[in-house]
Amino acid sequence: MNRNLVLMLMGLILALVMSACGGSPAATTDAGSSTSAEPTEEGAGVAESDTAETPLKVILFVNGLLGDKSFFDSAQRGVDQAVKDFGIEAKTIEAGDDQTQWEAAIIDTLENEEFDILIFGTFQMIEYLERFAPEYPDKKFIIYDAPVNYENGCCDNVYSVTYKQNEGSYLAGVYAAAMTTQNLDGMNPETIIGSIGGYEIPVIMDFIVGYEQGAKETNPDIQIIRQFANSWDDPAKGKELAKAQFSQGADIVFQIAAGTGQGVFEAAAEDGRYAIGVDSDQALIVEAADPDQAARILTSMMKNVDNSLHRAIDLHLKGELPYGQIEELGIAEGGVGLARNKYYDELTPADVKALVDEAEQKILNGEIMVETGF
Numbered sequence: 001m002n003r004n005l006v007l008m009l010m011g012l013i014l015a016l017v018m019s020a021c022g023g024s025p026a027a028t029t030d031a032g033s034s035t036s037a038e039p040t041e042e043g044a045g046v047a048e049s050d051t052a053e054t055p056l057k058v059i060l061f062v063n064g065l066l067g068d069k070s071f072f073d074s075a076q077r078g079v080d081q082a083v084k085d086f087g088i089e090a091k092t093i094e095a096g097d098d099q100t101q102w103e104a105a106i107i108d109t110l111e112n113e114e115f116d117i118l119i120f121g122t123f124q125m126i127e128y129l130e131r132f133a134p135e136y137p138d139k140k141f142i143i144y145d146a147p148v149n150y151e152n153g154c155c156d157n158v159y160s161v162t163y164k165q166n167e168g169s170y171l172a173g174v175y176a177a178a179m180t181t182q183n184l185d186g187m188n189p190e191t192i193i194g195s196i197g198g199y200e201i202p203v204i205m206d207f208i209v210g211y212e213q214g215a216k217e218t219n220p221d222i223q224i225i226r227q228f229a230n231s232w233d234d235p236a237k238g239k240e241l242a243k244a245q246f247s248q249g250a251d252i253v254f255q256i257a258a259g260t261g262q263g264v265f266e267a268a269a270e271d272g273r274y275a276i277g278v279d280s281d282q283a284l285i286v287e288a289a290d291p292d293q294a295a296r297i298l299t300s301m302m303k304n305v306d307n308s309l310h311r312a313i314d315l316h317l318k319g320e321l322p323y324g325q326i327e328e329l330g331i332a333e334g335g336v337g338l339a340r341n342k343y344y345d346e347l348t349p350a351d352v353k354a355l356v357d358e359a360e361q362k363i364l365n366g367e368i369m370v371e372t373g374f
């Protein structure tokens with residue numbers, strides 16, 4: 001064979017070998033795992049893992065306004081805590097105090113807002129929920145502080161949570177009756193206490209019945225002044241009524257009137273008397289804005305709406321929330337209780353604390369049956 005031809009063939013073979021070695025990516029790594037130049041199944045897997053699961057969407061519908069420092073604010077705290085703990089998305093809609101606007105606001109929410117759970121509060125929402133919930137069977141609804149009527153079969157997608165406010169209020173009555181005779185600045189020797197409700201309705205009467213029972217079983221000779229403001233958001237009226245009760249000899253007034261009750265705290269601070277708050281630990285809430293008022297709030301009967309809504313959302317996420325049913329939360333379930341904060345600790349004698357603790361234990365073990373306003 002011609003020498004030049006041999007050299008040409010050898011060069012061609014060498015070129016082919018070099019091309020075969022360097023023309024494609026390596027098929028294996030040192031660890032033996034495969035790689036690919038094409039973004040096929042492995043690329044799709046990465047994109048899938050980066051896509052988070054759609055968060056639960058919750059709307060809190062307030063048939064009123066936030067800022068009452070008790071009931072609705074407690075509901076908001078519960079939803080806010082659920083956002084932090086569970087990563088849900090939440091929105092609050094304040095419908096205002098004009099009841100004629102509530103239905104339109106509810107319809108607008110149902111038709112134009114995205115949600116998985118819609119939360120309502122108060123007995124005033126029952127009618128709307130019973131009417132609209134069946135029209136949205138793929139949505140879930142929660143109502144707190146009032147139950148829908150499940151007997152008509154309309155509300156399988158509604159969870160109702162209520163509270164044994166009579167139990168917590170019984171402790172408030174025991175406390176007030178014991179404290180009114182203590183040697184404490186602002187207390188007089190007369191055994192008179194008071195209460196101011198927002199409206200004379202069953203849920204408020206449930207507070208009052210428990211309060212008066214606890215007070216009378218502590219001191220059968222106690223006198224209790226009972227009045228209603230006929231408003232949830234009139235602090236001036238609350239102040240007027242509280243001052244009238246203080247002038248009649250009451251030295252402790254239990255306010256059960258939402259925003260109206262802020263006037264009770266004002267009156268207590270001005271007159272050197274005392275108040276019992278409601279729904280939230282109100283002394284700790286108002287102390288930053290007005291420490292003088294906070295120092296006059298001996299304790300609060302807490303209706304733990306915040307805990308109950310946080311719990312409900314947690315159970316929903318676990319698939320355990322009993323829709324189509326009512327749950328009633330009392331002292332045993334953490335639904336209600338008496339605030340034992342720094343003001344309570346400082347102002348309450350040891351024997352009164354022991355008396356309240358004893359009454360609480362007797363409710364828990366069934367020795368005390370608290371009457372109800374329902």
